[in-house]
Amino acid sequence: ARHRSGRALKTLAQRLKGKEGRFRSNLSGKRVDFSARTVISPDPNLSIDEVGVPVEIAKHLTYPEVVTEWNLELMKQLVKNGPSKHPGALYIIRPDGKRVRLEFVADREKIAESLQPGFIVERHLMDGDIVIFNRQPSLHRMSMMAHRVKVLPYKTFRLHLAVCPPYNADFDGDEMNLHVPQTEEAVTEAKILMQVQTQILSPRYGGPIIGAIRDFITGAYLLTKKSTMLRKDEVCNLLTAIGYEGPLPEPTVKKPEPLWSGKDIFSLLLPEDLNHVGRASICLGCEVCKEEKCEHDAYVVVKNGKLISGVIDKNSIGAEKSESILHRIVKEYGAEAAKEFLNKLSKLVTTYLSIRSFSYSLDELDVSEEVKKKIDKKNKEARKEMDELVHQFNAGILPKLPGQSLEDSFEIYAMKILAEARDSCGEYVNQYFGMDNSGAVMTRTGARGTSLNLGQMAACLGQQSVRGKRIIRGYRDRALPHFKRGDPNPEARGYVYSCYRDGLSPVEFFFHAMGGREGLVDTAVRTQQSGYMQRRLVNALQDLKVEYDETVRTATGEIVQFKYGEDGVDPAKSDHGKAVNVQRLIERVKLMIEKSKPAPPSYIEEKIEKVKDQLPPLLADELKKGLLNANLPKRGVDIVVEKTVEEYNFAKIEPGESAGIVTAQSIGEPGTQMTLRTFHFAGVRERNVTLGLPRIIEIVDARRIPSTPIMTIYLTGEYKHSREKAVKIAQEIVYTTLRDIVSEVYIDHVEGSIVIRIPEENLKERGLTLDELKKIIVIQNCKIKSQHKGGFITINVKPENPEALPKLFEKIPNLPVKGIPGIRRALVTFDKGEWIIQTEGSNLAKVLRIEGVDKTRTTTNNIHEIALTLGIEAARNAIIHEMKNVLDEQGLDVDIRHIMLVADIMTLEGEVMQIGRHGISGEKASVLARAAFEITVPTLIDAAVKGEEDNLKGVVENVILGQMIPVGTGTVELYMTIPSESQSSGETKNE
The missing domain is CATH 2.40.40.20 (Barwin-like endoglucanases)
Incomplete structure (x- = not known):
């Protein structure tokens, strides 16, 4: 059957399945009016x-x-x-x-x-x-x-x-x-739950996500600089802009003409009893902080709503910065106050910038001749180092990095030298630009850009790379026909000496375009992968919600967590992850009440004993510690304890909250910002580790074997303090076959034997002896002779049955000599005062049997292996630990409670299940939910054959049917008693 235009008709299955099909295109989501x-x-x-x-x-x-x-x-x-x-x-x-x-x-x-x-x-x-x-x-x-x-x-x-x-x-x-x-209910719900000011704190990390950006940050910095003094007309302009109606503040300087400092004007926006101490983004991180005497004015102090010292920049008012002034205002004065603060701030700063003006032009990228010479010198030095490196490589005397081939080691060294050169050049430029340079102002205050951008604009672009390596592809032994074959110069392999200010040469431009193209492809692939991961997460977690007994349950009522996140705190209502910021609370109370005799410890303990059941154990301990060190009088202790309980109850997650979806979003959203391929060279001790988005996807997919399995082996007692003993264990566990140690193996047809040649140093390196080798070979039914000669050991192996020769020849290189299968390399490193072994490859069960290995701390990144060896609870911990590590390494702040929920749902059934069609999403009770996710048609056919029912307890099923979803407002039903006729008539008589 065809359409009359001749195209094939869509089959019934095609109408249902996929993104354009009925389920996803018309039922789960529709066009709206x-x-x-x-x-x-x-x-x-x-x-x-x-x-x-x-x-x-x-x-x-x-x-x-x-x-x-x-x-x-x-x-x-x-x-x-x-x-x-x-x-x-x-x-x-x-x-x-x-x-x-x-x-x-x-x-x-x-x-x-x-x-x-x-x-x-x-x-x-x-x-x-x-x-x-x-x-x-x-x-x-x-x-x-x-x-x-x-x-x-x-x-x-x-x-x-x-x-x-x-x-x-x-x-x-x-x-x-x-x-x-379109309805009164919808409007009310939007007003109460969705208004912008109620969303200032992000549920991903409990810090403000709405805040000052770009110009507001630059402007606030320029306004609050020590040198900013304003005339009366300017002050009046600014105060009018923010709608200030109080009296004109006292001028900071009275003679010769009255002048107001920018700090004083900014202080008018702050609540009168706000106290805050922090560091500005321009802080250089000096070894000894001079605090309020800082010459860069980077130590921010607000006392009783007055900005005493420090400049205001991203760290004080910026979006996505926790523990800032903005964060304090939201937490201590509420959303409305924060909204007012941001509104006034933006008007104040915009008006100030229109008085002062702020621009960035080409001549601000000019650097002195001296700096240009320094840059040239640095690049020449790097070129010399590269020549030396090339010489060592060609002579074969380059020290190999552990586990890398000579070529790879050469590349790693080269990348390191050239990256250092670029960083130094950038550093010279950044030192040359002071805070009178607009570019430096923008980067240092955190408004836009990084010091790297400045360096590339004014010093040099540095090495362009494709897939983490220098540019090699192109013609034979050269990247472009414009170079000699095997040209050792850095520029022949994509090092760009020019900067954006001076422009690039055609060859440099071409290499730069290669590097840039990779970035574009990378972004496209990353967006796609992280989008699909988020969709899978949402589908797996969408039915999880908080019930009235504080448990987190699935649609069918299975308990996933007894208390959300183990303490029942909603990250969006927390203070950067903490339910109550006890230290801040104690400091605020100290300022509120007059000093008197401190309360005795017994009084504090008694107070805490009373409220102990209302608080999570960790918070109760923190409160006790804080109060014992605070020297507060009895009244102060009472206030702190009362406030702590009150704030904890406020921070608790509300019943009906769709915990699962918030979690899926909090992990999925940063996924797009992650790097896709991390070439992570931490110094030069090489272990390949998958990080970034691929590792997160690997964890939620519950892959049987991670792409880079690694172990961290801790040692006990005497082993952890002696490098020799640690090395000995490392040699014991690396899986070694004959192939790894022999230099050649051939058949001597005259003798009818197999000849094996082994360099002696190879045996030494692996901690092997000749006798051990012989024992292994003898098992294969053969006679052996051996001899030493010129640093080589030669072994002749003659099988008892001559016909077995070819088979034995194939078998010999793969004979295991020693070690644990699966462990390819082991590095002994010194960390936090003890020797530990880091391995590539993993085999937890066997490693734990080795003497000297600390069984309590040794771990692997293979989650299935942990589940098999140590059980499901350990696997849950490993999932949390691994995901948190990846996110922290990428500099992404995600509340641990979200990760716990993912780990809990993955391990709910007692084995590690993937988040996807073969795991949690595929095992849902609801037919419609499974059909709407993936494998639509088989699901429906299967359900029809079995005559399944759908109880419509979850989210997607109800969306498809156009009913109220059973989370949030949908979990609650209202009942109302309507007074009967007799009642109401009786009441009116009495009146």
Whole structure:
């Protein structure tokens, strides 16, 4: 059967399956009405919870408002305005359900007068309406937030800059979507749960994700610099901009003319009793901190709402910075205060920058002749080092790195020399640029860019690499036909001496384009992989929610965690992962109350004993420790204990919270920012370790064998303090076959024997003796003779049955000599005061049997192996540990509670299950949930054959059926007692 145009028809199966099929395209997600999409542009004068909507869109999107006696006049006016004049209305719906389209009504005055309470008017969007704003890809819950409408002219949505990080938006042509909730319930829910200020703290790490970016940071730095003094007219401008209505603050300097310091003006934004100590982003990390006497003014002190010292930059007000002033305001004064702070800050800084101005031009990249000479000298030195390296390589005297071939070792050394050269050149430039240079201001304050960017603009670009190696591909022995064959110079292999300021030569440009292309491909692949990982995570975890007994359960009621994250704390309500910041609390109470006699320890212990059951054990211990060292009087102790309990109860996760989805988002969203291939050369002790996104995917996939299995072996007693003994164990465990130690093996047909030649040093290196070797070979039914000659040992092996010769020849190289199968290499390293062995390859069960190995600490990164050897609970710990390590190494802050939940669901059934179609998602109870994920058709056929039922307890099933999903608001039902006739009449008589 074909379509009449001749194309093949879609089969029934094709209609159902895949991204374009019925399940994913039309049932799990649909096209919606009451939505708009256009380009976004910035507007610092809006509030962070507003969105500027073009008039044209406001006229097309409507909200059905019920006419009451209170809004009757307004509704009449809107109806009179009609569809083309804003604010107007498009339809009237009468109580009998009849719709009147105002566009076709000639006499709107008449129909307006006939409005009665109970009619519904579909009116234009107006200022103050609640709408939901979204930017794809929606990677976490802050990708859809509720904003208030502000109708503005022109044709773009206007957005406040501080809200860009959660949307990951910029203004180079991004488009965003706007949705108008259509019922009173939807509006209320959006208002209470989704408004921008309620989302300032990210559930991924419990720190602010909305905050100052780019210009606000630079501006705040310039405003709060020590040297910034403002005249009266400038101060008045700034105070007007932030809507300050109090008295003019006292000038910092009175004579010859009154001047105000920028710090004092900034202080007006801070709450009056705020106290904070921190370090600015420009802090150089001196060995001894001079604190408030810092000459760079990098030590930030706020006392009672006054900025005493330090400049304000990313570390104080930036987005995605925890423990900052902004973070303190959110935690201690609430979301509304933080919103006000950000609104005023942006107006203050924008106004200040328009007075002072801030620009960056080409001549700010110029460096002195002296610096240029230094850069030249450094590059020449690197070239010399490279020549020496090439010489050593060609002469074969280059020391090999453990476990690397000569060529690989050469490449690693070369990359190291050239990377050092580039870093030094960048360092010269960065030292030359002071804080009077706009580029340095932007990078050092954390507004934009890194010192590496500056170095590449003004010093040199450095080595361009493809797949972590220098550029080799191209012609025979050379990268391009413009070089001699085997040219040892760095530039022939992709080292770029030029900087962006001076421009690149054609060859350099070509190499740079090669390196850049790899970056693009990498990004595309990474986005795709991490997107799929997030989809699998969401599918596996979507039904997990917190119940009223504080447990986390699946849709079928299986318990996954007895208490969410082991302490029941919601990361989004925590203080950077802590339920209560006890130290801060004690410091605040100290300032609140007057000093008097400290409470005795017995009083403190008694107080804590009383509340012990209401707090997690760790928090109770921390509180006890803190109070015993705080010397607070009894009243102070009472306040601290009471506040701790109160804050802990606030930070607890709410029943109905969709813990699973938040977890999936918190792990999936940073996945996109991870590096795909990490060529991780930690110094020069080489172990290949898979890191970054591939390792995370490997863990959630529960692969049987990781791509780079490694072990960390700890030793006991005497072994850990002696390198010799550690080396001995290392030699014992490396799996060695004859092939690894022989230099040649051949058949001597005259003698009818096999000749094996072994360099003596090979035996020494592996800790072997000739007798051990002989014992291994004798087992194969043969006679052997051996002789020493010129540093070689020659062994003649003659089988008893001459016909077995060819078979024996094949067998001999693979004979195991010593060691544990699976362990390819072992490095002995010194770490934290003891010798440890790090291996490539893994075999936990056998390594633990070796004498001298610490069985309690030795570990591997193969999770299945841990589960087999040490049990499921150890495997859960290993999953948490491995994932946290990868995320920390990438510098991504993810709350440990999220990782725990993933580990708990993976190990729920008593064996490690993957997150995907062959694991958790494939074992779901609901047919619809399985069909909507992957392998749609077989699932449905199978379910039909078995006559399965779907209890519709989970999320996806209800989305497909268009019902309320059973999480959040959907977990709660309201009952209302309606008074009967007799009751109500009885009451009125009594009155």
